[in-house]
Amino acid sequence: MKKILLSIGLSVLVTAWTFGQQTCATAQIITVNTYGTPSINGTEVPPIVCSTGGTGATAANWYKYTPTQDFAVTITTDFISNGNIDNRVQIYSGSCGALICVAGDDDSGTNALCVASFNATAGTDYFIVFDNRWSSSGFMFQLIEDTIIVPNDSIVSWSPVSTSSITGSSLGVVDMNGDFLDDIVSVTSTNIQIHQQNSTGSFTPVNYTTSAAQFTPSWSLAVGDYNADGYNDLLYGGGSGVTFMESDGLGTGYTQVSGSQYVFSQRSNFVDINNDGHLDAFVCHDVDPNVYYLNDGTGTLTFNQGGLGDHPDGGNYGSIWVDYNNDRLPDLFIAKCRGGAGTAKINELHKNNGNGTFTNVSVQSNLADPIQTWSSAWNDFDNDGWMDVVVGISSSADGMHKFMHNNGDGTFSNITAGSGLETYLGMSTEYASYDFNNDGFADVFTPGTILYNNGNNTFTAHTIPMTAGAVGDLNNDGFLDMQNGTTTYFNNGNLNSWLTVTLQGTTSNLNGIGARVEIYGAWGKQIRDVRAGVGFRYMGTLNAHFGIGAATLIDSLRVLWPSGNKDVICNPNKNSVIHIIENSAPVATAIFNANSTNVDEFESVNFTDASTPCPTAWNWSINPTTGWNFSNGTTSTSQNPTITFDIPGTYEVSLVASNSNGNSINQSTETIVVNSNVGIATNNKVNISIHPNPVEDLVYIGLNQLKIKSIKIASVLGAQVDADLDKSSNTIDVTHLNAGTYFLSVTTENDDVIITRFIKK
């Protein structure tokens, strides 16, 4: 390594030279300035590594900085004069002996130089420490103070917490012990280690020794309970084959089941491929047609090859099972990659026909693209009820990122232009979609970056400290966290609300993998597919997670199971975890109450709906079909109608209620008895007759010799209408009235009031 020392010429730039700073206690005070630091030889090694690069430093130079006011502070060594020096910085608050990480950086500058930024609080001591992890050479550095820019609260920050007991590859964040709290899964060839999440937020490590895995999960891990014993099983996608670690039904261990077939595994998944209710497994093959393992229902898997991406050269990297056409069957999208001029790199979409066969619809869907991609992020990014996709690049050799909008008719449209993705130049093998800021719009995670969904089909990239890793909720706070090796990055969250849904299949597979989960509210509709195996390598949570932003109410939650069963939960509480067992809340039950079941004619009855759960539509029917009217502006589809009964008799009032699952199976019925009060005077009985009825022009009133004093005529809605009485003939001319039913109120010379009705033709 070339040894670059600060030259005399360089010293012109350095406004302050520093001396050797041996320890925290003797740290030199620095302020806004450019400094030269001599060879790193301080004896106190930083106690915690806040940056990347790990342990191994043996010396450090210590500085102390105490701002006079709040500043955004940058410590940089990114100067051309520092050349190839590989330096590193740790920044702490607290006090010597009790330091707390604030920031740290290894290589954010040019080549291997470092640049670290942090928000500093006035009057707080910050220790800025350069260690010799990579080099002991001296160099120049600068402390810069800037105004603090208040971060956009639509993004979230992260707190790293290291768990030193983790051993092996931390490939999974998924529940393993049946409590639906995500656990940390780390694997070696002979051990499955599960850090079980406790309800208190801590972890309990449990180790299960296994026989030496014939194939280790070097390319991917998938998790699902294929033997349906209540404990999730594991699939190791290895470079030459596939190993299953099958749970023993007791939660006490795993048995290895390895296939003899050569499989250059890439992404692997658990999914019920043939829709028989049993969880199958799928593995992308790098250099051959894809392979899958069909479950006979006893947990015995049978190797299959053919029918699910059969390009002879393979090129299969990122399989993801997504219901793109809303037919409630999981379809298969394969992110593909391959050098050269062949066709193995062209992405594929396979439509599930529901009978174990699939149809390649890559071309007609408009997703047959040669983009060099290892995984794709699927979610309904605009909450229109259809799954969209961000196809992320691993290499720019055959095109850039693509954002494809699902048109709902089996085709996708390219809406990359203007989405922000056309200017995002990062590349990775990992792309996965979750709502990290719980704003109700699914984001895209790729190592080092979250592409936050702005809610209008645009994304904004924000740098994050995490590299590739599994995603889940590791402290059950409703904000999704990430695992990187032994470090958990806890999402610090924000004020947004959320809902987490955990599933337990009965007719469908036990995990509910392949289920569609929907929530309805002020936002309209949000959807998730339950997927085992997203991104390229890791296994994330099987719980469906939603953010709902500032909304306070969730109208309903619906689960569409792979079996076809549907469940609806009404008004789930925000910020809660809802557990749904398949078919526990299948359809609406129609129920209603009437405020009276025995009324006089022309009286109204108020009907009040009490259907469950979450009725969204009502259909009232009354038998017989005449002699009554909806009143008070209500109709046959009102939730709480009012019905006025004009004709005496017995009426059957029935309700069929609907919710998002469809109509109630049984209708609810109530009998209403309507009594006649026609011809009943207010004080005594007076017989009255009218004819003809129905009438066209003149109606004659017969009143037993009594003389009529006055009349009133009103419509059934109570509106008075004008009509003249010919007292000589006791007739009323109603020629001018509209057709319909009218009340006729007759006052006799004795001031008796008699009400009857007639129908105008």
Next chain:
Amino acid sequence: MRRIYSLFFFLFIGAVLLFNACKKDPIEPLPAADTTQNPVPTPTPNPLPTPVPTGVSVDLTTVPYTKLSEYRFFTGALKDQIPADNVFPYKPASSLFTDYALKKRFVWLPSGTKATYLADNKILDLPVGAALIKTFYYDNTEPSNTTRIIETRIMIRKSTGWIFAEYVWNNEQTDATLQMNGSYTPVAWSQNGTSTSVNYRIPSETECLTCHKSNSNPIPIGIQPQNLNNDYPFASGNANQLQYWISKGILENNLPSTIVSTIDYHDESQPLKTRLRSYLDINCAHCHRENSHCDYRPLRLAFSETLLSANMGLCVTPDENIDPMLIQIIVPGNIAKSVMHFRLNSIDENTRMPLLGRSVVDEVGVQLLRDYILSIDDCND
């Protein structure tokens, strides 16, 4: 699929038999000889004598044969690998590291045909009917310090292009059988006095193709003029391989006066960068050149392309962020931050390079890379 234990048992028994066989029948080191064919005697009287076929057999209508012996590429005991008439040994200047396996390579062309020079860095254009034979073996295998031949890989040029034929040797080391689906076999041997073992991977046909292809078409790798423009110890004495091929009538005599050539990367008298470039060419370029398995990555590691240091990854940011610490493919003077060093030094299936063909680290190759990284100061090497 669940009943795999019987398979394990079978493999175990097979391995025991194999070692016993080796123990009873030690194999002499293979001579690199170009000998004339010996007549094969008829061992026992035959009431209906049939003519004993002689000479190499490559019938393009029936290859690949079931047994390696059917080609009659070798005379005498098959395990001795004594090439038959018109079967010639060759060796590229630098060779691919495959878990320390030793190799014997041979070329055979149909009578009257010649290979054609195309360019220094392009494989010789071999005529239809030509065959390339490569045998993989270990010396000093445990427990009895014997030679064990694992596999013989053959590529045959048909009129429709090259095909692969993979032969796995039997425990008795008397013949090898066509097996195109790939398998593992444990090998333990003494490597420079150190007991070493690997679970040796015998490739499947698709694994062969992964490295041996241009677009989707199978091709050989080693027989580029740049790799053969050096001396080989033929039975008749040391000779330049290309000139030897011409003298034997299997290569057209139209070579340019100079050929830009790779060297043996072990040769410490050569410049460090030339050694590394030769190493990368034979170990990496089959996937890191145009129309190859991984040509979507920015690396171009063929000898003819690595004069441009950026093609070798010098100061080039990797497409894939394996670890934030690994900031460039090669960082001048900085081994720990160089992706290439990390990958060459890795044995994990998902991070090691080359991806196929090795399960242990090639310490010599990695040291060569380290020496190179430490020798450079900036991006302009």
